[in-house]
Amino acid sequence: RNIVNMYAYGIRKGLVEKNPALGVKRFRAQETQFERDYLTDRQIYEFLTECRKREEYIFAVFLICGIDMDRFVPLRWSDVDFEKHKINISRRMEGRKSFEIVELERTEKVAVEEPEMAFDYLKLELKKQAVALGQNEDVLAKSDRCIITHPGTDRNTSRNAFGLRLDGLLRRKMEAPYRMGDIFYTSAVYAFKAECDMPSVASIIGYNKTMEMFRNPEKFDLYERKKSRSVN
Numbered sequence: 001r002n003i004v005n006m007y008a009y010g011i012r013k014g015l016v017e018k019n020p021a022l023g024v025k026r027f028r029a030q031e032t033q034f035e036r037d038y039l040t041d042r043q044i045y046e047f048l049t050e051c052r053k054r055e056e057y058i059f060a061v062f063l064i065c066g067i068d069m070d071r072f073v074p075l076r077w078s079d080v081d082f083e084k085h086k087i088n089i090s091r092r093m094e095g096r097k098s099f100e101i102v103e104l105e106r107t108e109k110v111a112v113e114e115p116e117m118a119f120d121y122l123k124l125e126l127k128k129q130a131v132a133l134g135q136n137e138d139v140l141a142k143s144d145r146c147i148i149t150h151p152g153t154d155r156n157t158s159r160n161a162f163g164l165r166l167d168g169l170l171r172r173k174m175e176a177p178y179r180m181g182d183i184f185y186t187s188a189v190y191a192f193k194a195e196c197d198m199p200s201v202a203s204i205i206g207y208n209k210t211m212e213m214f215r216n217p218e219k220f221d222l223y224e225r226k227k228s229r230s231v232n
Contacts, residue, residue, distance in 0.1 A: 038186035038220070039178060047183075050174050057125040058149055059166055063183055064118040066191025068204050069159050075147050077126070077140055085119055086111040112196070189213070189220055 007019035039047065044063070051060035062072055071089045079088040088111050129148050130137040149165075150157035157165070163180060170176040170183070188204040192213055202210040213220050 038189045039182055043176075043178065044186065047174075047176070050169070051121070052124075054169070054173065055124075055128060056169060057121040057128070058147065059169065060121040061118050061125065062166075063187050064121070064190070065112075065114050066187040066196060066201070066204060067112070068200070069162060069184075073149055073156055073159050073162050075156075076144050077147055078142060078144050080119075080122060080141070080147075081111070082119055082123070082141065084111075084113070085116055086113050088112075112200075185209075192220075 003021040003024075004019065007016060007021055010016040011019060047063065048060050051057060062069070065072070065087065067087070067089055075087070075089070081087070088109055090109055125147070126137055126141055130140045132148075133140065133145075133154060135143075146156040148154060148156055149162050151165075166183065167180040170178065170180060185205055188201050188210070191204065192201050192210075198210055198214060201213070
């Protein structure tokens with residue numbers, strides 16, 4: 001489109017006589033309407049299987065829960081309710097710039113209900129960390145100790161280090177045909193399917209992609225096919 005416009009401008013100014021770009025077939029968005037940016041069910045299964053095999057249970061929980069990494073990494077065991085299948089997180093409610101260019105942010109603590117499978121992996125992670133710390137599982141589960149994301153230590157890691165570890169698992173250990181960003185996107189899609197609120201989904205993948213999911217759910221398999229072919 002840009003090249004067509006450039007030559008059109010040149011013709012108007014008398015710099016060129018014809019527009020060679022007019023014969024080029026333009027890219028049509030419809031051709032990629034159902035192209036997936038998230039993992040297939042088979043890839044999800046393979047990823048979760050690899051996490052279990054390598055005892056990287058925390059990455060499996062991250063994929064399943066769809067919690068923004070900035071809020072996932074600082075989680076503590078006391079934030080996890082194994083009985084009600086809920087995780088307490090601090091959710092960003094508002095962020096804006098004041099006239100003094102000072103960032104204002106209001107947060108609230110919310111309990112997000114997650115799939116039962118996430119807690120199966122959390123129980124495996126709890127058992128592993130209890131052994132490493134020499135603590136009782138029940139005591140650790142109720143403590144304010146952080147969920148360790150830095151292997152070989154007794155602390156959690158930074159958001160960047162967590163992302164690097166996940167990227168290393170995909171590229172070096174699994175040699176997976178997808179990127180770390182696809183994990184985030186997959187997590188957001190399934191959070192959206194689970195009726196997670198839009199601000200939370202947007203915090204994972206950004207506002208523009210979230211709005212596209214909201215406006216065009218059929219692109220992301222976010223609907224159930226019925227006889228009427230209506231969108232649920």
